[in-house]
Amino acid sequence: MRAILCVILLSAGCVVVRADEAQVRWSWEEPHARVLPTGDLEWAPKPFEFDPGESTRYIDFESGSDENDGLSKLKPWKHHPWDRNAAGKAKSCRGAHTYVFKQGTVYRGELEANESGTRTNPIVLTRDLSWGTGPAVICGSEQVTGWKKGADNALIPEPEKVWYADIDWAPRNVWMVGEDGVVARIALARTPNWRISDPDDIKSEWWTWKNPDKPFDNYTTINGQRRHLAFDKGHINTNHPQDFYVGAIVWTTKGWVMGSPFQARVIAADREKGSLTFAGQWGGEPTYKIIRGCQYYLEDKPHYLDSPGEFWFDRKGNGGRIYIRLPGDRDPNTVRVEVAKRIRMIESRGMSHVHIRGLTFRFPNIYWNLTAAPYWVSRESIDSEPGCVRLLGSGTNISVSHCTFEHVHKGVRFKAVGAQDGIDEVAVEDNVFSDADSGGVELADGTIYSDVTGPMGRLYGVRVMRNRFDHIGIRPDLFGQGTALTVSYAETAEVAGNIFYRVCAQGIDVHGAKQNRAATHRPFTRILIHHNKAVDTLLNNDDFGGIETWQGGPAYVYDNISGNPGGYRNWDHVLSPDTEDRFGHAYYLDGAFKNYYFNNIAWGKSKGPSGKLANTSAFQEIISFDNTFFNNTVFNFVRGSRRQEPQAGRVKFLGNVWQSMGLSVFRDADPARTPPAGNDADSVRPRSTFAIETDAYARNVFYDIGVGEGFGVFEPSGRWYKSLEQFREALARYQPLAAEVGVMANEPPLLDAAAHDFRPAPNSEARGRGAKVFVPWSLCETVGEWHFYPIRADPTRILDEHWCMSPYYALRDDFYKLPKYSLTGINITLADYHDGPLENWTTGALHFNGSSQYAVLKNEDIERPVTMSVGSRSDNQTRTVSGSDLTNPQIHTSSFLVEIYFKAAVGQTEMVLVQKINGSGYVLGINKAGGVTFATSSGGNTVWLDSRTVVNDGQWHHVIAEANRKNKTLTIYLDGKQDATCPGFGGDVSLANDADLYVGGGPNGHYLNGAIDFLRMARSTLADSKTTIEELYAWEFNGPFLYDFNGRRRSSDGGCAGAIDMNPNPEISPVTPSDSPVP
Template sequence: MNHTLLPIRPLLAACTGLLLAAGLHAASFPWQETHARPLPTGELEYTPAPFVFEAGDSVFHIDHSAGDDANPGTRERPWKHHPWDPNATGVARDTSGAHTYVFKRGVIYRGILRPGGDRGEAGKPIRLTSDPSWGEGEAKIYGSRVVTGWTRQAHPGIEQDRDKVWMAEVDFLPRTLWMIEDDEITRLTLARWPNWREPDPNDVLREWPTWENPLWWQDGNRYHRTTIDGRERHLGIDTQNLTRPAEDYVGATVWTEWGIVMGSPYPAEVEAFLEDQRAVAFRGPWTMDMLEHIIRGNRYHLENMPWMLDEPGEFWVERLAENRGRIFLRLPEDRDPNTVTIEAGRHYNIIDAATLHHVHVSGLTFRFTNVRWEYNAPAWAHPDLRAAIIRLQGEGDDIAITHNRFEHVNIPARIHVGRTDQRIGTVRFNDNVVRHTDHGALKAGNRFDGNDRERYGPMEHIDFLRNDLYHIGWRNLSGAHGHAVDIRYPHTSHVAGNFLYRIAGWGISVQGGKHSHGGVRDYDVPLSRHLIHHNRVEDSLLKSNDWGAVETWQGGPFYVFNNVVHNPVAFKHWTWREGDPDNTGSFGHAYYFDGAFKNYLFNNIGAGRNNTLGTRSVNTTAIQNIFSFENWFFNNTFHRFAEMTRQQEPSGGRFRYLGNIIDDASRFVFRHSDPRDVEPDPNAAHYATGGTFAYPTLAYADNLFHRITGRFGSFEETGAVYAEVSDFERALERLRPQAARVGTVADTPPLRDAEGRDYRPAPDGPAFDGGVMAFVPWALYATVGEWQFTRNNADPAEIIDEHWFMTAAYMNRNRYRNTPRFNLRAVNVGADDFVASPQATWTDGGALRLNGRDQYLVLSPERLNPAPEDHEGANVAGIRTVDIDRGNFLIEVLFKTEERAGTLVRKVGRAGYALDLMDGRPRLRLTDGQNSLTAAAAVDLANGEWRHLVAEVDRERGVRFYVDGRAVETRTTGTLPQGSLSNPTAFYVGGGPDLEHLAATFDFLRVAQGTLADARTTIEELHAWQFAGPQFGDFMGRDRREGNAIGALVAE
C-alpha cells in the first residue's frame, strides 16, 4: 500500500517558495509504502505481497520423492537432490552457478544444503523456489526424519504407566519430536516436572514452582551458592518440592528465571543436589560461572530425566552412543505411534553458508529442526547451538528470503558478518510466515563478539517487511531471551508491515551505529538511518522483562511511526506483591529506547491491558528511555499503563513530549527522574540521579491527559514528585525549557472507545483543541552540525546543535552526553528575534530572524577544538566538525530573505568555504590555498519566501546546487580544490566581523561531511521526507495541515 502522498504545501499562507506539485516526487520512496493497511480506528490490517514465481534463464527441477540425480533436471525428469546437498550425485552434484532450482510442491525434501563457494550474479541470482503449476500443496523442506517401528518398552528409570510407553531406536539424537495426523501438527514435550500448562495467557509460567532462596543481597549470598570443581554455582532451593534423592536431579535440566532484570528462563544442567538444603546446583545464564542472581520468587521447572515421563504427550531420549539413541514416548491419549507420523528433529541447520552472493529463497515451507543434545550449555559453547534454517556467518550480498513458511523450527535465519575484511550488502526477509519457533525469527547484522579485539565488517542494509510471526522464542538458548527480530548495526534498515503475536521476548529491535561495550569502538559510523513503521505487536514479553515490544538501541536517526503495540507484559514475578497499591510487578514497555539516540516517535499507538497496581501482569510503560537523548515523541496515543513514560538517567536532556494523548495512567504520567519518595527500583539503582540535568533542552507541549489516577510525575534531579499537571508545569517553567505548556487534563474521554480499540478522537472531544507539527530531518552522511534555531529560553543567544554522528568519540553510552555539541552563539540576538516556524508549530520561536546589520551566529575555534577535561569520558581527538578536510561535504539551509547579497555560511582562512547570496543567487566559494573555485546557481532566492537550498561538494564530480528539491543549473569558474579546506577560523552564519550581513530568517541549517550519494539518498527523497513526509500526516496519512488533533489520529 501507499501513503496518501502529502503534497508539499505552502509553509505559510504568504510563503509559496516551497510550493511544489506532488508530481515532483512521483517516484516512490520506500517509506511511502505503508506495507500494512491502516484502519480508521487506529488498527492495522496485514497485507503481504503475493508470491509470484520467478525463474531465470536456466531452470532445474527437484522431486525428492521420485527424482534421479542422473536426470537432466527437467520437470519431466527431475533430480532427487539439490546440488548443495552432500548426498547429491551425478549431474546434480556437478551443477553450479546462477540457476533457478524448483522444488516440487506436495513433496517433502529431507536433507541439508551447503552452498560452498557457489554464487549467483547481479540480476541473475541463484533461486531456490517452487512453481505453483508443478505439484500441489507446499514444497516442503524438513530437517527431521520419520521414526517408525515403535514397540512397547519402558526405560528402567520410568516409574509411572510403564505399559503405556513406546520405544524406537534411531541413529541420531533428537531433542525435538512432533506428531502429525491429518496435517495437524502437535509438538511433543520433553519429559518434565511438574507437568505444567499455560492457563494464563499473560503469565505463561504461572504453574511453575518458585525458589525459596534467602535474600541474595544479605549475608554475602552464602546461603544460595556452592562451589563445584572450583567454580561457583547457583543454588535453587525448594524444600517443599525437591524431595527426591540426588540421583533423580543430577543430570536434569533446570529452566529458571533470574534477576534482577531480563530474567528470561534459561536451560542449565543440574550438576549437584544438596540434600540438607533441598537445593539443586547449576551455572548462570551467560557462562560456566555463576553470575546474576537466583532470587526468592523466581520460578523454575526441571526436565529431561526418565522418571519425569509420566503423562501423555511427553518423550525422553536415552543416549546410547555419539549418534545413536532410544526414544521413549507417550502420545496424547496414549495412542499407538505406529498409527500416526512421528517426525524427529535431526538437522540443526538447513542452508548453512560462509558466503551467500545473489541467493533468493522463496515459496518454500521449512519445518522440524533439531537442537543440539547439549542444548542446556551456554549459547557460545558450540557453533550449532546458534543454528538456523538459513545461517550465514561470513559475507554476501543480495540475499532474499521471501514468501516462505517457517514452522516448528529453531529460528528461520541468522545472518551475520564474519570478519573485519568481510561485508554483507543487502538482505531482504519479506512476506514470510513464521510459527512456533524456539529461538526467534531473525537475527542479523554486523556481528560483534565482546571478546574480540577487532571490529567486524559492515552490513549495508536490511529489509524486514510484511512478515507474520506467531508464538516466537518459546525455548530460547541460555543467555538469550526469545526475542523475535534482532537487527544489529546495519548502516540502514527498513522494518515495516510486520505482524507479531505471542512473543517470548521483545518484538522488534533495531540497533544502529555501533555498540557500546567491549571490543573496538574508536571508529566512525558516518551513516545510520532506520525506518520502523506500520508494525503491529501484541502480547510480547511473555517470558522476559526489561525490554520493549518495539526497541531501538544506540545511534539513529530512528524513524518510528504509525506502529501499534498491544499488551507488552514482562511480568516480573519476584517483585510482584499481590494487593500492594504501589506495586507494578512488571517491567515491560511498548516502545523502549534502550540507550537509543536521535529517535523520532510519532503517530504511534500503544495500549495496555491492565494497569491495576498490585495485580498480576501489569503493563508498565508506553515509552521507556535509558541514557537516551536527542529524542522526539509527538502525536502519539497511549492508553492504560502504570507509568506512561520513563526516563532513566535523564541528565542528557534533549527530549520532547509534544501533542500526545495519555489516557489512563495509574502511577505516573512522566517518571522522568528517580522519584525520591518511591521504593528504590532495582533496575534503576545504578542509574544515579544527580549531576547537572540539561533542563533548557527539554520540551513539553500541548499534550492531553485523561484519567490520571496516580501522581503526575517528576523530572528534576532532586526527585521531587508533582501530584498535578499544574504543579509539574510551574516547576518546569522556572527552569526555562524550550517549551513548558505541558498540556491539559480532560474531563471527558479523548478517545471514542479505547476499550474496544477505537483510538479515534471522540466526536467534539478535547483532542480537537490542539495538535502539533515538528520538523524531522532526513538522515545524511556524517552530519557534523544541525541547528533548528528553536529559541533557547534559558539563553536565547545559544542555538542548540542537534547533530548525531557516532565518531570515535562515542565509546560508552553512559557518557555519550559528554561528547561535544556545537551550539552556535548568536551575537546581538534576543528572545524577540525568534519567530514562528511553519514546520514546528509546537513553539512560537522555531526560527531566527536576523536584522542584516549587527546580528549573526558564530561557532568559535575554541568550541571546534574542545579540551578533553570539558568532555569527561569522550575521546575528543576523534570528533569531526564543520572544519572540512579533504572529503566531500554539503551545506543545507532553509531560510527566507529579500536581500540580494549577504553571508549564509562561512568558514574561511587561508583555506575554507563560503556560501552566500550574490545578486539573489546562491554562490559557493572554495579554496585549499592553491586552487580555488566559485560556483553559482542560476536561480534567484531573494523573493521573501521560504527556500530550501543544498550546496554539495563532490571532490570527483564537482559542485551542485539543489533548490526546493530540484537540481538547478550551476556555473563554475576556477579549479575544484582537492586539498584540505581546514582552517583555524570561526564558523559564521548570517554575517560576522567584517563580513556582509544578511537580513534573513533561518529555520534549519545542517553541515554534513558527505554527499547525498554518500547518504544513499537523493534530493527528491530528502525534500519529500522533510516537507511532505509522514510526520505531517496522521496514522491514516491524512494531512495535519488540513486539520489537526492531538494524538495519532485526526478527524475522518
C-alpha cells in the same frame, strides 16, 4: 579574508544542470500493512508469484532421480546439487539456476549454499504453483516407524505405557502430525508437567524457588567457582533419589531485570535442605540473582517421562534409543512421528544473489548440548545458535520471501562473523514465522560483546517487510531472549508491515550503528520502523519493549502499534504483591539516541497501578537523549513515560494523547520515596544536574490520570508534582525549550479506547493540539544541526542536535559529555524568534535584522580535543582525539554539504548564510544577483558556483550546497531540484582554517536580513548518504511526520494531538503521503 569573501559573493556564472523532474516513490511512503481507520493494522503480504530465471531445474525428493536431466517436471532430480547426498547429474550441476521444489513433497536433506548467482540472474530456490499441491517442504526431521512398546529403562515411570525405537542420530525435538495435519509438539521429559494455562503468565504452572532464609544472593562454591544455590524444599527432597536432580537441566527465571528463563545443568543437589546448584546464564559465575518467587522446572531425565506428550532420548554415541509417550497415550505406529535429525537446512559461509521463495521449513534439530554457550564464547559448535536459512559470512542481494517457518528453532539468521565480512541488500519479506523456539529473524554484523576496536564484520542494508510472527521464543538458546526480529547494527534498515503476536521477548529489537563500548567509526545510520503491530510481547522476560531501539540513530519509528507488553515478574509479585508486578514497555529506547517516535499507538490491558496485569509504561528510556515523541496515542498504562538516567536532557514530548494512566504521566526522573523526601532533596541538590533547559513538553492532552506518584517527576531531587498545573509551573522555572505541557481534558479525548478505537472523540480536546515537528532525513557524518528554536533560559544559545557515531562515541553512559556545537547568537534576544513554517510548538525561526545580528561557533570550540576511554571495564585505556579525527564542522579533505532552510528579504544581496574561511574554507551566501553562491578556497585558489535561481524574494527556500571531493564537483540543489553544478576541488587539498564559523553574517558585516529555520552540515554527499535530492526533499516536506496514522495530511495547525487526526470530511478517504503534491 574580506576581499576573498567579496569576490565570492559578487561572482556570477557557471555550468547549470536541470534536475530530472520525474516523480519518484519510496518504500517509506507505503504502509505495507492494511490500515484500519480506528487505529489498527492488518497483515497485507504481497502475493507469491512463480518467477523463474533463465535456466530451471526441477526437484522431487519423493519420486525424482539424480540421473535425470532435471530440466522438466517429468524428469526431476531427487536432490538439490548443494545436498551432500546428491549424485549423478544433480551433483555435477553448477551455476545460476532456478531450482523448483515440487509442491506436496517433503525434502529431507541439508543444503550447503556456498555458491552465488549474478545480479541479473540470481540463484532461486522456489516452487511452481502448477506443479503438485500443498507446500514444498524442507524438513529437518525423519519419520520414525517400527515403534515397540515397553520401556527397558528402570528409571522411567510406568514403562508399560512407553514406546521406544532405536535410531542412529541424537534428536532434541519430536512432533506428532495428526491425520488432519495438525502438529503437536512432544516435550522433552520434564517436571512439573506444565502447560500454558494463563496467557499473561505462561509459567504459572512452573515451580517457584522459596529461598526461605534469604530471598536472593544464595551461592555456593564448586571447584573454586561460585554457583547459584536455590531452594524449594517442597519439590527438592528425599522423596526422590539424588540422580533425580543431578544432571538435569533446570530452566529458571532470574532477576532483577531481563528475567528470561535460562538453562543450566544441575551440578549438585542437597535433598535435606531442598537446594539445587547450577551455573549462571553466561555459563560461569552468576551475574543475575535467583530470587524468591522465580519460576523454574527440570527436564531431560528419564525419571520425568511420566505423562503423555513427552519423550526422552538415551544417547549412545551418535545414536541411541528414543522413548515416547504421545498425547492420549496413542500408539506411535498409528500416527506420523517426526523426530528431528538435521540442524542445518540451508547453510552458507558466503553467498550472493540468492533468492529463496515460497518454501516451507519444518522440524529441525538443535545442538545436543542445550547449555552450550555461543561459539564465540565456548568454541564448542556454531550450531548452538542455529537458523533454517543461515549465513555466517559475506553476502549481497539475498532475499527470503513468501516462505513459512513453522515448528523451528529460528527462521533466518545472517551474521557477518568474520572481521572482513560484509552483508548487504538483505530482504526478508512476506514470510510466516510460527512456533519458533529461539526467534524468527536475526540479522547482525560481526560484533561480539568483547569487541572494542575494528575491523568487524559489517551489516549494511536490510529490509524486513510484511512478515507475520506468532508464538515465538519459548525455548531460546543460552544467550538468547526469544526475540521475534533482531537487527543488529545495520547501516540502513527498514522494518515495516510486520505483525507480531504472542512473543516471549521483544517483537522488534533494532540496534543502530555500533554496540556500546565499540571505538569504531559508524558515521551513517538510517533506521525506519513503521506500520508494525506487536501484541502480547514480553511473555517470558522483562525490562524490554514490544518495539525496541538501541544505540545510534537517526531512527524513525512511526505508525506502529504496541499492545499489552508483558514483562511479568513472579518474584516481584511474591515479594511485593500490592505493587505492579510487570516491568515491560510498549516502546523502549535502551540507550537509543536521535530517535523520532510519532503517530504510534500504545495500549495496555491494565493501568494498575498494581497487580499482575498492570502495564508498566508506554515509553521507556534509559540514558537516551536527542529523542522526540510527538503525536502518539497512549492508553491504559501505569505510567506514560518512564525515563532513567536523564541527565542529558534533550527530550521532547509534543502533541501526544495520554489517556488512563494509573500512577503518573511523566516519570522522567527517579521519584523520591515520599513527597517530603523530594522537597528536602530539592533544597540541597543543584538544578544543573539535569539539562532540563533543553527539554520540551507542549501540546499534550491528558485524561484520567492517577496521581499516586504525582502527575510527573522530572528533577534530580525526584520531587513529586501532584497536578498538571504544578508540573507546568515547576518546569517553567527552568525556562526550557517548551513548558506549556498541555491540557487536562474534561471528557475522554479518544472515541472508544477500551474497544481500541483510537480516533478522536467528536468534541475531543485533542483538536488543534497536534504537533508539527521538522524531522530531517538522515545524512552521513552529520557534524552540526541547528533548528533555531529558543532556549528561554538563554536565547543566545542555539542548540546543536547533530548525531554521528564517531570512534569516541564508545561508552554510552558518556555520550552526553561529548562535543555538541551549539551556536552563540550575537545581539539575539528572545523576541527575535518568530513562528516558522517547520514547527508549531515553538517560535522556531530566528530572524536576523540585517544590521547587527549573527551567530558564531568559535574555532577553539570546534577544535577542542576529545579524551575517550577504550576497552573493557577491566582493561580501559585513555586516548586523545584531535585534528582531522574529530567529527566537526572543520573541513579537511572530505566531501561535505550544507543544508539550510531560510528566507531573505526582497532584494537583499551580498550576505552570508554560512561561512568558515580564512585563506582556506567555505562560504554559502547570497550574491549580487540575488542567487545563492557556494564557494570553497584553499591555498589562494577559489572555486565558486552560482545558482541559476534567485532566492532574495522574501520566500522560504531549501538549499543544499554540496562539495563532492571524489568527483571534484560543486552542486547547488534548490527547493528539491538540482540547480547548478561545476568543477571543484578534489580530496588532495584541505579547506581547514582557524576562522570561526559564522551564520547569518559576521563581525565584518554581510548581515542577513531574513530568517533561518534549519541548518545542517555533513561531511558527506547525498550519494554517501544513500539518498537523492528528490528523496530527501520528499521526506522533509511531504514525509510521514506531516500525516497521521491513517495517512491523512495534517492541517496547518497540526491537526489533532495523538496518532489519528480528525477527518474534516468523512466522505473523503485518507490519502497516503505519496498521493499529495510536494509543496
